[in-house]
Amino acid sequence: MTEMTRRERILAASRGERADKLPFFHWWRHSQVGWAERECRNRGMGMAWARPSYTVELRDVDVVEQPVMVEGVKVLRRTYNTPVGAIYLDEKREPGTGEWHGMRSWRDVSPWQTARLVKQPEDYEVLKFIVEHTEYTADYFPLEQAKDWLGEDGCVVDHHPHSPMQTLMIDWIGSEGGRFFIHHAKYPDLVEDLYRAISKSREPMYEIAARSPADVIWCGDNIDGVLVNPRLFERYFMPEYEKMAKPIHGQGKLFASHMDGRVNVLKDLIAQTPLDIIEGLHPPPMGDLPIGEALSLWKDKVIWVGFPGSIYILGPEATKKHTLELLREVVPGDRLTIAMSTENLVSNENLRVVTSVLENADLPLTGEKIDRIEKSLG
Amino acid sequence: MTLEKYLASLKEGIINLDFGVVVKAATEAMAAGVDPNAAINEGMVAGMAVVGDKFEKGEYFLSELVVAAEVMKEGMAVVKPYLKGSSAPGLGKVVMATVEGDHHDLGKNIVTTLLRVQGFEVVDLGIDVPTDKIIGAVKEHQPAIVGMSALLTLTMVKMGEVIEALKSASLREKVKVIIGGTPVTTEFADSIGADHRAANALEGVKKCVAWVASPERRQ
Numbered sequence A: 001m002t003e004m005t006r007r008e009r010i011l012a013a014s015r016g017e018r019a020d021k022l023p024f025f026h027w028w029r030h031s032q033v034g035w036a037e038r039e040c041r042n043r044g045m046g047m048a049w050a051r052p053s054y055t056v057e058l059r060d061v062d063v064v065e066q067p068v069m070v071e072g073v074k075v076l077r078r079t080y081n082t083p084v085g086a087i088y089l090d091e092k093r094e095p096g097t098g099e100w101h102g103m104r105s106w107r108d109v110s111p112w113q114t115a116r117l118v119k120q121p122e123d124y125e126v127l128k129f130i131v132e133h134t135e136y137t138a139d140y141f142p143l144e145q146a147k148d149w150l151g152e153d154g155c156v157v158d159h160h161p162h163s164p165m166q167t168l169m170i171d172w173i174g175s176e177g178g179r180f181f182i183h184h185a186k187y188p189d190l191v192e193d194l195y196r197a198i199s200k201s202r203e204p205m206y207e208i209a210a211r212s213p214a215d216v217i218w219c220g221d222n223i224d225g226v227l228v229n230p231r232l233f234e235r236y237f238m239p240e241y242e243k244m245a246k247p248i249h250g251q252g253k254l255f256a257s258h259m260d261g262r263v264n265v266l267k268d269l270i271a272q273t274p275l276d277i278i279e280g281l282h283p284p285p286m287g288d289l290p291i292g293e294a295l296s297l298w299k300d301k302v303i304w305v306g307f308p309g310s311i312y313i314l315g316p317e318a319t320k321k322h323t324l325e326l327l328r329e330v331v332p333g334d335r336l337t338i339a340m341s342t343e344n345l346v347s348n349e350n351l352r353v354v355t356s357v358l359e360n361a362d363l364p365l366t367g368e369k370i371d372r373i374e375k376s377l378g
Numbered sequence B: 001m002t003l004e005k006y007l008a009s010l011k012e013g014i015i016n017l018d019f020g021v022v023v024k025a026a027t028e029a030m031a032a033g034v035d036p037n038a039a040i041n042e043g044m045v046a047g048m049a050v051v052g053d054k055f056e057k058g059e060y061f062l063s064e065l066v067v068a069a070e071v072m073k074e075g076m077a078v079v080k081p082y083l084k085g086s087s088a089p090g091l092g093k094v095v096m097a098t099v100e101g102d103h104h105d106l107g108k109n110i111v112t113t114l115l116r117v118q119g120f121e122v123v124d125l126g127i128d129v130p131t132d133k134i135i136g137a138v139k140e141h142q143p144a145i146v147g148m149s150a151l152l153t154l155t156m157v158k159m160g161e162v163i164e165a166l167k168s169a170s171l172r173e174k175v176k177v178i179i180g181g182t183p184v185t186t187e188f189a190d191s192i193g194a195d196h197r198a199a200n201a202l203e204g205v206k207k208c209v210a211w212v213a214s215p216e217r218r219q
Ligand code: B12
Pocket: A108, A109, A110, A111, A112, A170, A175, A176, A177, A222, A223, A224, A226, A227, A260, A261, A262, A282, A286, A287, A306, A308, A309, A310, A343, A344, B062, B101, B102, B103, B104, B105, B106, B107, B108, B110, B111, B147, B148, B149, B150, B151, B152, B153, B154, B178, B179, B180, B181, B182, B183, B198, B199, B200, B201, B202, B204, B205
């Protein structure tokens, strides 16, 4: 077999076909540019880029941003003025935000909200107005540009926001102090009504995605089974994934969701979703579902592993050991890709040590092959 | 309604996560002269114990724990004015914080709520709390226990910094230190010299209760 390109490897594995080597890559948003990154890419590490296929326009909504001081802390206040009322959020930013990877700080932390759009029951009506006046228009330029730049060096995915209920839980109502759960228990009608409105307004976005030049449509859903418990997942997430999957699969594309939390309690439900790729799955000790178990449970799915930050912090020796153990767990290594990280920056030495294990991970993996890799590393 | 009926309503209301039932039962019970301590302990706290059991058995999820605690908070708001300083003796003080640079507060809040339900007085310093603020709070409140939460590998090292600062301020021997959060392992807890790493909120709270109940209680 002629050697596959990094892009071919990622896509072959993602379609459930056998790649020549276990695909591994770094997400651009967490990647440094420098000698270690270059060395690792020369040794087989791919790149993945997430960009949107659409632009968003708000009709009859006036958005104003201004810095304000709240309890002695400088925050950015974004106010949404609508004919039915105004709501605002406050956002705190670390140094470096907007100066390199999108909105990430030097330490790779995105801005976080210190005040959420939903503060009281009256705010739901304003948000519903905003949702119903949100328009999505296809814009494939960012994807085409990234595809052109990356070429065979990696994979470009179409990036979508949190699914509707996750948008409410993580972005708009927020989970601080359990606020989302409390609102969901106290004002179920308001929460569900807004959920339905978001789901409806997103329909054109799913159609745009399905026709985009990306091979993989990726919902950055940040699923964690502690927060999105099985009852919530079944009621609000599975139906939405079904809805998204229809146009995406209709155009022969792959559908991925970011599940970077502890998903053991959701494993049987996840098996029933139409998702092709479970992306960002973190093995223990960060997550709570071993990759081997997930692969055997989800026979029709592919896993893009997110390398756990709690191993990186232990240093290169522990990182090497964990990578080798991971290989042994997933023999023969099909239906799998490994991302250097889906959450954090990775040190030069950790990047190199993972590469040194994975660069020789020819498929199908066997115990002997892994022994040989281990020996070669000394 | 009889005393038993009020207590049963309060307990069931908590178990069923019903804001309306608990507030109504609490209001009526207080008007009928029910002992506020009974309303709290035999009604709401008893309900919370069942919720805790259901959580441990996997019948209830974290969200139910959070909502039950909120229902109890609303019930407590009704009952509290009737307490007139006649509350049961507490278990002691705990200073809780999510360490500097970290904004994850769900775990910390649950622990705080459960500690309060158990009878601890918790000084909750919030999120993104600098080390010197934690030390200042320990000096001021003289707690039996310091609880810290961190969810980021970037920030968990701050827990070690706090323990070192406690040592420098000659406070380390005066408090037990309990830590928790996703990336925090027992090995890490040992390496920084914490007394315990909580696997989850309930287990952590049990440990705190055991500490203050044990003969080596340091307060
Ligand atoms: C929800 C969440 C968020 C929410 C937080 C909302 C909130 N108000 O807390 C938001 C979206 C804001 C967020 C932001 C970020 N997050 Co986050 N987040 C999570 C997620 C999905 C769940 C965490 C959670 O709340 N779980 C539920 C609670 C109840 O569980 P818990 O905290 O573990 O607490 C339990 C126990 O641990 C214990 N416990 C916890 N603390 C304590 C303390 C004591 C004393 C005791 C006794 C017990 C105890 O009791 C609790 C109940 O049993 C995790 C995934 C994961 N695997 O954990 C990622 C995760 C923690 N986040 C992560 C990251 C990277 C971030 C960001 C940096 C992302 C970014 N690009 O900006 C920011 C950081 C912002 C900041 N400065 O802090 C990473 C951290 C990786 C790493 N190597 O450090 C994780 C692990 C995701 C991952 N897969 O890698 N996040």
